[in-house]
Each structure stands twice: as C-alpha cells, then as structure tokens.
Amino acid sequence: MTRYNFEASEAKWQAAWEKAGAFAAEADPSRPKYYVLEMFPYPSGRIHMGHVRNYTLGDVVARYKRAQGFNVLHPMGWDAFGLPAENAARDQKVHPAHWTYDNIATMRAELKRMGLSLDWTRELATCHPGYYAHQQKLFLDFMRAGLVYRKEAFVNWDPVDQTVLANEQVIDGRGWRSGALVEKKKLAQWFLKITAYSDELLDALKALSRWPEKVRLMQENWIGRSSGAEIRFRLKGRDDRLQVFTTRPDTIFGATFCAISPDHPLADELAERDPTLAAFIAECRHAGTSEAALEAQEKRGHETQLKALHPFIAGKELPVYVANFVLIEYGAGAIFGCPGHDQRDLDFARKYGLPVIPVVAPPGADPERFAIDDLAYTEDGTIINSGFLDGLEVEAAKAEVGRRLAAADLGRPATVYRLRDWLVSRQRYWGCPIPAIHCQRCGIVPVPEEDLPVRLPDDVSFDKPGNPLDHHPTWKNVECPTCRGKARRETDTFDTFVDSAWYFARFCSPRADIPVDRQAVDYWLPVDQYIGGVEHAILHLLYSRFFTRAMRKTGHVGLDEPFAGMFTQGMVIHESYKDAAGNWLYPEEVHKTGEGSAVHVETGQAVDVGRREVMSKSKKNVVAPARIIDAYGADTARLFMLSDSPPERDLEWTEAGVEGAWRYLNRLYRLVAEPKTKLPPPGAPKPNALSPAGEAAWRLTHKTIAAVSEHLENFRFNVAVAQIRALTNALEDVPGDGPGEGWVLRQGFETAIKLIGPMTPHLAEELWRAIGRTTLLAREPWPKAEAALLVDEQITIAVQVNGKLRGTVSLPRDCPENDAREAALAVPNVAAAMAGKTPRKVIVVANRIINVVV
C-alpha cells in the first residue's frame, strides 16, 4: 500500500517555489492587484494552532487569487516590540533583542514548513530601526499636522513597579505583577488625536461592506456617539459656570441636583477648604475600577456648599454633589440629576433625601396622578410639570430646550463620544522611542528629522523596577536641538498598537528610505482581504483606520480605509484533561478510551475529560503545530484546518479529524498517482463518444469547478473541501475502461488537483507532476467551468401532494408544464396519496418541484 511521502515532497516543493521566486510580488500597474494580509504574529517563541489556522486561510486566498490571474501581494512580518521580551530579559537574563530575534528565527522556520505562498523578501520586524525610524518620522509629521499633544491624564499607576499599567493589566484594582493597589495618578502623557476623526471613523463604517457586521457594530459602540445638550449652569455667588452634558435635556425641569466627578477641577478647588471632601476624593481614587468592584461599590456622594441655578426656573437652586459614579472622562465630567427619569439618579436621590419630580408621563397616563416610586420612567411620553415644555413629546421637548439654552447663552445642543484620544506613551524599554526632547528653556522640542532614528540603547538593566530608559546613565542626556542647552530625551516609548497601525502600508515598500513609497501604496493599498482574530476587532482595526487617515493628511497615502475586506476567524479549541490530583495534562499524556473517557498514558489512571475550550498554555490543552507537521505533514494540518468547521466559527482540534485528513490525502494520492486505467497524455483531445458514467463524471467535474470557486469567494472553505471530496469519490467510481473514460478521468484528476492546490499545495504539485505535467502548479491558471456542462438535460423533480413528498419524476429540462403535470399525476404513489380525489390545483415550478393540491 503506497503511502504519500510528505517529508520528501514538502521539502522538495518548498525549495522549488523558492528557486522560482514564485511568490515574490512586484508592482505592475498593467495587472490587477490583490493584497492578502493576515495579522502578523507577536514572536512569543513558537507558532501555535491559531497561527496555523490564520495563515492557512490567508494562503488559500492568496493562491486562489494568484491562479485567477491577480498580481498578489502576500507578505509576512513580526509585531516584535512588547512587554514579554522585557519579562524574559529580567527572568532569564537575556537581552530583549536577542530573545526577540531568536524567536523570530524559530517561528520563521516553522512558518516556512507550512508551505505558505509568502513573499519573504518583504519581511519586516517592528523592533528593527529600519522600521521604527519611519514610525518616528510619521509621528513628527502627525505632530506638525496637529494630531499629537501631551497632557496630564489620570493613569493606572503601580506604586511598587513604578510604572503605568494598561487597563487590562489591572486586576481587581491591583497590579497584575506586583499585587499592589493601583492608584489613579495624574501624569503627563502623549496622545494621538483620534477623536478628531470620531465622526468619520463612525460614518465610514457603513461603506465597509466586506467587513463582518459584528465588527462594524463593535466599532460603532466603541466610538459611542450620543447626542443631547450641554448646559452651563450658573453657580450661586460665583462668576464661573458648571458645564454638564445630558442626553435628556427634555427632563431639565425634573432636575433636583447636580453631581461632579471626584476628578473634576472644581472638586479639587473645593477640597482645599474642605478636609472631609478631600478625604472622600482620595478614597474614590483608590477604589477599584474592575467590573466586580464597580458592581459592589455603593453610589456615594458628598454634598458641597455650591448651588447651581436652574436655567429656566428663577430662584431655584440645585445642590452640587461630588459623586463617585461620575466619570471625568465622559461628557463634561459633571451631570444634572433627574431622579424621575434615570434609575441611578433616583437611587441617589432616595439615599440623600432629594426631591423627585416626574416630568415625562407615559402615553395615556393621568398627568395629575403620575408618580415615580422605585422605578424611574425612562420611556417616551408627554412632558408635564415643565413650564413651557408642557404637552410636548420627548423629541420636540429636546429640540425646544436646545433652542432656549442657546438663546439664553446657557448651553447648546451637543454630541459627545465614548471614544477618547489614544494614550500612546508607555514607560517601557522594548518599544519605539518617542522622538521628542524636553528642554527647560524651549519646552518640548521634536527630534530633528536628520537625527532619526532615535535608537534604543543596547546596554540597559532590568534590575530596578520602572523604565530602564529612565535609569540609563547617559542615554537621556542630550543637547537641545534649538538652544543647544542641556536637555533631556523623552524616555517613554510607543504603545505597540502604534507599530501595528501602519505595517500593512510599509509592506508595500518595505525597504524604502521614507515611511512609504507613494507609488507603491497607491498601487497595492487598500488591503483587499485582511484576516485575523476577532480579539482585534476594535483597537487594532480602529487605530489602523485612524492612522491611515492621519497618513493621508500628512501626504503619505491617498486613501482613508486600509482594509477593504475583513474576515475574523474563529479560535482553535481542544478538550482539556485533568488527573485525579487536579493537575492539567497535555493531550499527548492522555490516551482516549472512548467518548469522554481517557486514561493517563503512563500510569493508566483515569483522566477527567473536560470541556472543549480555547487552547491555552495554562490548561495544557495545546497541540504543537510542529509535532503535527512532523507526524502528518503541513498539507494534512492545512486540510484539517479547512475541512469541517466554517472559518468564522471555533474549530475543535481532534486527532481523529487529523487522521481523516491524512487518510484523504493518501487516497487522493493513490487515485491519481496510481490510476487503475492508463490515462491519455496531457492535452489529449476530447474523444467523440463518452460512456454514460464518463459523461456524468465530466459534468460533475465542471459543476465542482463552479461550486468550489463560488465557495472560495465566500470563505466557505469547509464546503469547498466537501465538494472536492465528493468529486474524487465520484471519480473513484468511474470504471475507466468505457468509451472516453480515460480522458474524463484525466480531466477530473487535473481539475481536482487544481482545485485542492490552494489548500494542500505540496501534494497538488506532486500529483501535477505525477500525472505527466511539467509546469509548476503554483503558476497554473484556475480551471474554467463550461457553462453548458452545468445544466443537466434530464432533471429529477420532486412531486408533492399537499406539500408532502410522494415521489420523483425525471423530466427533460424546461419541459412544458402540461407534460410535467401529467408525469407527476402518473406516479403511482402520488395517485395513491390523492386517494381518488381530483386535484384542485397543481403547482409546477419549472425544473424544481411539482405540488399537487387536493
């Protein structure tokens, strides 16, 4: 029994592709381009199954589009800056650069074994000065364009590690590493002005028709546009105003208090003369920000001496509270409270004994008797108890209040966003240095472009907590480029999301001495198909969309949207295993004895088979891609990845499924490389006569071309695989010795090879050669389906009686309705089901179905 020798074949064809330069892309305006990109990996050490799935999907698209005649760009690189390298440096005493480049070398070799049709000549790593120099240039350009600023912001500060933490690194109010209570601290930080594009980023989502609806919605929610009004309350005995934002200006007559954030400047000012308020504010800042902490936390307030004056009721004074639930980041950092129509305001009012005035009555309610009990009324209705607004509906009242506020110079209609400017500074070493200099005399001075790149120093120490760049003895001491006086280099580095916000553009001209070559990006961008995990649905994609706009504003590119098509793949999941002692076990430590039962390979003791969940190192339910490729080859891994589950859903990795893919490859190999009949030579003319079996197989071949093409276009790779398998099943059943059957088999085999080429490229090349072809399959065009063969002359049509299937009839295509009706009524079982009754109606849908109604 012949076994397909994947070891020899895969190495051979990878070498052949490389030698031929089969996947190196070159801009060619005379040809249509297609840019396929998968999210580039972080070089953590080894590739995992998520990578295998991601890059297999992308490679299918790349190879398919190449076969269709597109000039395909399919590059690969490394998202190489980031915290794990610093952790490794501290724990293992290796330099972050060495650790990173070692990992890249390992992972590159692993990716190469997958046989991906990548243009490796364009490889880039974001930690290389040849990349980050250009990022610094872009930053300076953005600065000139007014898209960069530095301001004091509240950040998560870990007092033990002496560093700022990202929100995700704060767990239940404590630093993830130190365990110290995280403080909110005001620090000067760099920001990119993404909010300048809030409306654009939101409105342009509608036109991204080849993005998943889900991702567009997530971005929409993230930007979070809501419209209402800003109101500037006069303050009793003061000249300044208190600005609040509300989405319900129509309820202004129901206002009974105002509340400001503990971080509001006014709160700071009042706290100076009020020690209990100062203590309250300090307490709020120490409180956790985790979801659980917020849930548990009471809504509390501290009443100040301030009184806000109602804009429309002369003499009405509203007490002003500092309240722990008011966020400084959102709206104006201050609110007016209308307890009747907002649940949180109601809870607060009940707690502090504040009045509750209903001002919106539900439709049909008696305005005189409508009262609020424990539930705020938040629906639409008719305005009551509200002076000039009485009788209006909610929407009309909102507009009227907007007009009146503007007329009285006490406010105006306003729109606010949840989206905040992008805080890009990090107090870390392994990142792109922010190219700025702090001078006592001149302030913040951009690094002159001729001094770029600002390189990271190599000699750093990770012994002390905090930022190694800050601890470096000399690196930060520089001369001010303007006044030549003593100055200090910026020691913050960029958030690594900055690195990934433009790499897709750099791939178009990866060795250019400017960030991007305009001709190259004009040809290649946008990315036609981007593929990656849904976990990046918001931040990475939003930042990239912003960066593209900023690059357009600064003349680097000529478009707004970087990714014309987006696809989010599902995760790879696997059963998890635990021994009796509760220790997690790797799949290779476990021997499955049946559905849901297993024993330990060595001890033979029973193992607890757990849920199917996302592969993770902590639960050990991981399978190393290298092990699978060693055992079965890359094509088997690729085919399994594509076979059973639709790519957007989670895929369960099973040994049995892999075996199935492996079995199929061998079956296909034997079928084509060792055919039971001698095939005519390549390109032999079609014989005049075909046996019925040959005719059917020939038609199926062309139907499969049409179906597989259609499925590949729509990312239904699992169905495409199924169709190819069905074709090979049918070809297996062709006897081969009938008239023309040898020719049909050659057609069928060559077609099957071409169709499966994008999925299992090594095997396909091997078979292409085995069947007598000498060209490189990777350069062969996609097969064409002949339209005439897609429709059958004789069609089997279902016959129903009263909607229930009672039989089938075989009819010529497009046969007259009367013939169809007669044939249907003549089916014995149909006649029986009619029980002698006369049909009231016979519905004939040409070539599809006949339904007899009695």
Added chain:
RNA sequence: GCCCGCUUGGCGGAACAGGUAGACGCAACGGACUUAAAAUCCGUUGGAGCCAAAAGCUCCGUCCCGGUUCGACUCCGGGAGCGGGCACCA
C-alpha cells in the same frame, strides 16, 4: 442594564430569491483481506412503525408556541437556552 449573534443526527457541519432536510467528514456497527494486527476496501447509520424478507411505504423530526404560504431549517410575532461585545456613559 444596553447592543449583537447562535440553536439542524451520537459529533463537526451541508442545504436558505421558501421547493426532495442531513452533502462532506468524524465516531459507531457489520463484513472482506490477514495466522494476527496495522493499513486498505465494501456496507449500514435521524427516530418510530408496516413487511417473512427485500423493494417499497407510513408517521414523526431542523430549540419551544403561534402566524403567513400550495409548500417554512429558511419569512413574520412571541418565548426559552447558549455565546459574544460594551457597561457607574449622564
């Protein structure tokens, strides 16, 4: 709390301008080959029933209830379960 998605055999999933539900595979079972095993090949496989058996046929069946229709996995209304995103958002 707000927004969104999903629910089809033992399992992954096919089929949706409404038209033969279960393609393709996994698992399972039976058989062939073999001293045996592996590999491979052939067959069966939604449930219940009619029939000596087979061919064949009947009833039920796409989360639940209701509707539209000659005909509903598909469309509409209501509900349940599971999953995801955001969340003191004013």
